[in-house]
Amino acid sequence: MSELPPPAPEPANGQPPADDRASTEAPAPSPQTTAGATDRAGSFGAVFLTTFTTVFLAELGDKTQLAALLLSAESGRPVIVFIGASLALISSSLVGVVLGRWLSRVLPPQQLERLAGILMIGLGLWLGRQAAMTMLPLA
Amino acid sequence: MQLPLLASTFVTVFLAELGDKTQLAIVTISGTSSRSGAVFAGSAAALVLASLLGAGAGGSLASVIPPDALQLAASVGFLVIGGRLLLLAGRNQDAEESAEQNAEQNGDV
Numbered sequence: 001m002s003e004l005p006p007p008a009p010e011p012a013n014g015q016p017p018a019d020d021r022a023s024t025e026a027p028a029p030s031p032q033t034t035a036g037a038t039d040r041a042g043s044f045g046a047v048f049l050t051t052f053t054t055v056f057l058a059e060l061g062d063k064t065q066l067a068a069l070l071l072s073a074e075s076g077r078p079v080i081v082f083i084g085a086s087l088a089l090i091s092s093s094l095v096g097v098v099l100g101r102w103l104s105r106v107l108p109p110q111q112l113e114r115l116a117g118i119l120m121i122g123l124g125l126w127l128g129r130q131a132a133m134t135m136l137p138l139a
Numbered sequence: 140m141q142l143p144l145l146a147s148t149f150v151t152v153f154l155a156e157l158g159d160k161t162q163l164a165i166v167t168i169s170g171t172s173s174r175s176g177a178v179f180a181g182s183a184a185a186l187v188l189a190s191l192l193g194a195g196a197g198g199s200l201a202s203v204i205p206p207d208a209l210q211l212a213a214s215v216g217f218l219v220i221g222g223r224l225l226l227l228a229g230r231n232q233d234a235e236e237s238a239e240q241n242a243e244q245n246g247d248v
Contacts, residue, residue, distance in 0.1 A: 047174045051181030054168070054220060057213035058161050059189040060206075080141050082190065084148030089186035091149075092156040093165050097179045100169025109171070110235070113228035116167040120221030123160050128214035131207040 055093075058127075161186070164217065171224055 103112060156162060161182075169178040 096165030124217030
């Protein structure tokens with residue numbers, strides 16, 4: 001389910017793609033590309049842990065608004081609020097995963113990796129700056 | 140009646156979460172990993188646990204763990220993942236270039 005379709009081979013000689021797809025399709029993968037693919041895939045546990053830690057840390061620091069929401073509903077039914085919030089968070093992470101899958105199909109992986117790396121570093125710098133500014137208030 | 144409360148909570152949190160840095164992180168991780176199932180399971184578990192902690196501890200969580208420290212830890216995590224992705228992109232580019240060179244050499248022979 002999670003396997004990406006192999007990229008369509010470019011006709012190297014500029015000819016339109018011939019109909020004998022069996023011969024042109026599925027070029028023998030070079031050792032480098034297979035190594036990169038397994039590197040990117042990782043094991044289920046490793047990917048799970050990486051995602052869990054990142055999202056958990058990022059979300060916990062951001063939890064004050066949700067805690068306030070839950071507290072505000074504490075007079076009523078906190079369990080219902082918790083269920084609603086959990087469903088919303090699961091849906092939003094599903095949206096994120098689907099968006100990522102779509103991007104990985106539209107963009108070449110290397111370009112996506114570079115964009116994603118820049119985005120993550122930008123987010124990290126922004127988060128760190130925010131935390132540092134509240135921790136060390138500059139007079 | 141519980142349904143209006145459930146629905147209003149769902150809509151509020153869902154809209155607040157769209158385009159949030161957490162979701163950007165999920166998009167990034169899922170786009171660069173071929174294991175979408177693991178990414179979804181990990182992010183969903185983390186979000187539910189975080190909201191459970193928030194609900195259980197309420198306001199007291201912020202007094203036990205300073206949110207700034209958590210944000211700092213999250214920023215370090217983002218930087219590490221971003222650096223790894225850039226390294227990976229560079230290494231794949233090198234591999235592609237050497238593969239192209241190999242192909243050219245093979246073509247010459």
